Amino acid sequence: MNEKKLLQYTHLINAIGTVAILTGVYMQYRNGNWLEFLFFVVLSAIAESMIIPLGDNSYVSIGFAIGMAAILLFDPFIAAVVLTLGTMLKIYSEDGELKHIFNTSFYKRYF
Numbered sequence: 001m002n003e004k005k006l007l008q009y010t011h012l013i014n015a016i017g018t019v020a021i022l023t024g025v026y027m028q029y030r031n032g033n034w035l036e037f038l039f040f041v042v043l044s045a046i047a048e049s050m051i052i053p054l055g056d057n058s059y060v061s062i063g064f065a066i067g068m069a070a071i072l073l074f075d076p077f078i079a080a081v082v083l084t085l086g087t088m089l090k091i092y093s094e095d096g097e098l099k100h101i102f103n104t105s106f107y108k109r110y111f
């Protein structure tokens with residue numbers, strides 16, 4: 001019974017997040033800022049893909065700077081959508097294999 005409730009809760013959270021992302025994309029398309037929005041999504045994906053190693057197991061990305069610029073140009077909700085899409089579209093190497101949105105788990109990308 002608990003697994004069924006957990007699955008329903010997870011689906012509900014995923015649906016809310018998907019609706020929020022689609023709402024943000026639609027808002028930018030309707031306002032005519034879709035080209036700037038798309039530029040920042042691509043820039044965010046590139047920034048999240050190029051991580052800077054600090055030590056043995058710690059890394060830093062420059063995604064925060066992209067987020068701050070997006071907050072200054074758009075509103076905070078759209079900046080959050082930009083960073084979320086950038087994180088979902090990032091490409092990274094794990095154990096010598098390239099990982100991207102099409103060959104990783106949905107839950108690993110979304111959470």
